[in-house]
Amino acid sequence: MSDGITRIVSCEHGGNRVPRDYQPLFTECEELLASHRGWDIGILSLAKDLARELSVSLHASTVSRLLVDLNRSLGSRSLFSECGKDLTSEQRQKVLQRYYHPYRQAVEGNVARAVSQGGKVLHLSVHSFTPVLKGRVRTADIGLLYDPSRRVEKLFCLDLAASLQQRIPSLRVRRNYPYRGTADSLVTALRKRFPSSSYGGIELEVNQRYFAEAREAWVEVRSAILQTTRSVLEGRKFSVEGWERLSVVPR
Numbered sequence: 702m703s704d705g706i707t708r709i710v711s712c713e714h715g716g717n718r719v720p721r722d723y724q725p726l727f728t729e730c731e732e733l734l735a736s737h738r739g740w741d742i743g744i745l746s747l748a749k750d751l752a753r754e755l756s757v758s759l760h761a762s763t764v765s766r767l768l769v770d771l772n773r774s775l776g777s778r779s780l781f782s783e784c785g786k787d788l789t790s791e792q793r794q795k796v797l798q799r800y801y802h803p804y805r806q807a808v809e810g811n812v813a814r815a816v817s818q819g820g821k822v823l824h825l826s827v828h829s830f831t832p833v834l835k836g837r838v839r840t841a842d843i844g845l846l847y848d849p850s851r852r853v854e855k856l857f858c859l860d861l862a863a864s865l866q867q868r869i870p871s872l873r874v875r876r877n878y879p880y881r882g883t884a885d886s887l888v889t890a891l892r893k894r895f896p897s898s899s900y901g902g903i904e905l906e907v908n909q910r911y912f913a914e915a916r917e918a919w920v921e922v923r924s925a926i927l928q929t930t931r932s933v934l935e936g937r938k939f940s941v942e943g944w945e946r947l948s949v950v951p952r
Contacts, residue, residue: 829907829908
């Protein structure tokens with residue numbers, strides 16, 4: 702905790718690992734595992750760098766989202782993929798107990814401890830997205846997802862987007878794109894438990910083209926993400942006093 706604000710970095714889709722007990726289910730899913738469906742390609746290294754830049758611990762999983770998606774709620778139809786269609790109900794419960802619940806409880810417990818001590822939490826959940834989905838090109842390099850009704854989240858994303866584009870004018874930064882910030886996710890679930898006066902959850906989305914054909918450009922973009930994120934978080938607006946002012950609903 703720094704000055705009453707705890708920063709958390711998490712990476713729910715950091716790898717495409719399938720534990721040995723479940724590998725027989727994936728004999729026909731090897732191409733999916735290697736694709737964006739299996740993991741958020743390239744993003745774990747950024748999550749590690751961001752945690753290091755902010756001097757915070759990292760919550761990360763390398764179990765493939767095709768086994769169980771840690772960024773989906775228990776009631777989601779995409780919690781388990783088609784690759785696990787042969788899992789019995791008992792096996793699904795075992796997967797949840799072994800991988801899903803421990804991860805979610807660790808992140809939530811971190812938030813809860815800080816809030817119970819009167820602190821505030823800014824949570825950055827780090828992801829990457831495929832440049833083309835179902836034939837449609839995604840028109841962004843960086844996406845910032847947030848709940849527009851939460852002023853702390855909105856203003857953080859406005860400031861971060863402005864800082865990134867000031868540093869790299871050609872960078873395409875879009876808010877609540879390529880997904881809605883209020884869609885089912887870990888940060889959305891945490892918002893339901895913790896009020897905006899105590900918790901802010903942001904999903905940082907990076908275009909996977911940087912980890913394929915645009916590796917040289919990624920060096921500059923990575924540096925910009927790390928330095929501007931730290932700079933925005935260190936600003937007075939996101940001090941405890943600034944957060945409390947932002948949390949007051951205007952009349």
